[in-house]
Amino acid sequence: MAISNINQLLIRNLEALVATRPLLVNIADDGFIAQYLAQHSVIQLDSYHSNYAEYQATKRIANPRVQSHFAVQYQAKSRHDLAIIHFPKSKAEFGFTLAMLAESMLEDATIIIVGENKGGIKSAAKLSHDYLTFCNKVDNARHCLMYIGRFKASLAHFDLEKFYKYYSIQIQEKQLQVAALPGVFSQNALDIGTEVLLAHLPEKMSGKVLDFGCGAGVIAAYIATMYPETKLSLVDVSALALHSAQKTLTLNQLTGEYIASDSLSNVQERYDFVISNPPFHQGVKTHYAATELFLAQIKQNLHKNACITIVANSFLKYAPIMEKAIGKTKTLAVEKGFAIYQCDLNNNSLKNN
Template identity: 75%
Template sequence: MAINNINQLLIRNIEALSATRPLLVNIEDQGFISQYLSQHSAANIDSYHTNYAEYKTCQQIQNARVNAHFCVEYVAKTKHDMAIIHFPKSKAEFSFTLEMLAESMTENATLVIVGENKGGVKSAEKLGIDYLEYCNKVDSARHCLMFIGEYKTTLPRFELQKFYKHYQIQVQEKTLEIAALPGVFSQNALDTGTEILLAHLPDIMAGKVLDFGCGAGVIAAYIGTVYPQTKLTLVDVSALALHSAQTTLSLNKLSGELIASNSLSDVRERYDFVISNPPFHQGVKTHYAATEQFLADIKQNLARNGCITIVANSFLKYLPIMQEAIGKTKTLAIKKGFAVYQCYLNNKD
């Protein structure tokens, strides 16, 4: 397995990262955990993830000294003397993470912050000024930086709702209330791709609908409002997105099933309609494999005459994937750099 740059930086500093109750925050394993436990024989690790795929990987580690967690708000049963934090893609999410973890750390606990230069980690010291007594750069390698910090003694109590962004959108004469946590797609406004997708939904929708890669729940909320006879299921890999989507549904007096899933790993049912503005970013990197895999596998989750409608950047070659994996696919629109594709299973036209 190739080890990413962040873990290479951690491994080269592994002797200095001594703790008895370390907390890993969105750190991919890639063998780092076993090396850490070998180096620090008295340590017991908690590994907290907002990414379901990374959580499942960590959960599979067969070691009683490792506990994996997937949730929005982490609260420690036993306080930690160190936290190793992967600097998130959203700077607002960094503040969210620091404030959330404060109550889970012992007095004088060490904070280790690591991230790629192009991912914004250079701003860790500036962004942490309200939370940290100090935040000092201690190493640099593989286009990554490592900072060491310590919490201030007095910090505000963490309130999840404080970090929500709320806004209204107007789509096809329908007004929706949207709520999103930091780092969630569509956190601040309706994105262009989703706006174009919502203008090209099937004319009639009923039965079971899957919103794949739901983000803040914009697509599902709109469908549930326009087509109240639908049964909504929302899927995302992010705990922050799923919590946001649930909040958006509630604000619009809607209900739905929310599923944490690595692509379609935990999706079991078949759906009459699958609607998606599928993600193509993983952290700060452009990453198409997850969406390509979703399109290749979604047929197994379509009802007999099910329909899938997606929007994507028009330069992405999703049309031939859909043609091969699902069936005859139409291009409904190409607008503002986006394309809307639609395929009905068993379509004979």
């Protein structure tokens, strides 16, 4: 596996990353951790991820000196003297991350922030003003930047609830309450793709329903409201998304099963309906592999008469993938730059244009 630009920047600074109990925050491992452990033979390292796939990759290291964590928020058992933070694509999530970490750090702990130039890291000093006494640039290589800082002495106790954004949406005659944490898709408002998708759901739904890439839970909440006899499973790679989705369903007095999964890795059941506004962005780059893998593998999780409906940017040609992997696929609509694709294995509930 090629070492990322961010980790190359960290590796060239390995000697300076001196600590007894360092914490890595959303640092994807591609060999960096092994080099870090080799350079500093006495450290006990914790690696926290809000991304389940990256958490699984770190967990596979299986080194007693490495503890891997996946959760909506990190809470240390022993305080850390160093944190290395991957600057997130959401600037709001950066403030969330700093606020979350403050109570897990020693008073004189060093804070390292790394990220790609085009990912917004140049705003790290400005965005960290409420949390850090200073945030200074210390290195620049491989189109990436590294900053160093230190937490302010007395910061407010971290309250996850304060970072939620709430809004209401009206879809046909149904009104729903939505809750979303920073960095979660559709954090501030209903996105156009989901709006188009909800207008082209199957006319009748019952049984087990899978919402793949659930985000803040808008799709699942709408389905449960319109079709109360359905049993919902919500899947996402993000701990923040899953927590948001659970909050959204609770606000609307709904329930579901929440599954952290790298694509379909932890999805075990078969479903009558699969509905998805699948993700195609990861970090600051555009990736289609996760959605293409989902479409290629989803048939194993479908009942024989199941129906799958997805929305995608109209330039993403997912219909041929669905045709090959699942069965005959129909384009239900192309609206507002989005296309709705549906494959009905029973061929009886395809919604007419």
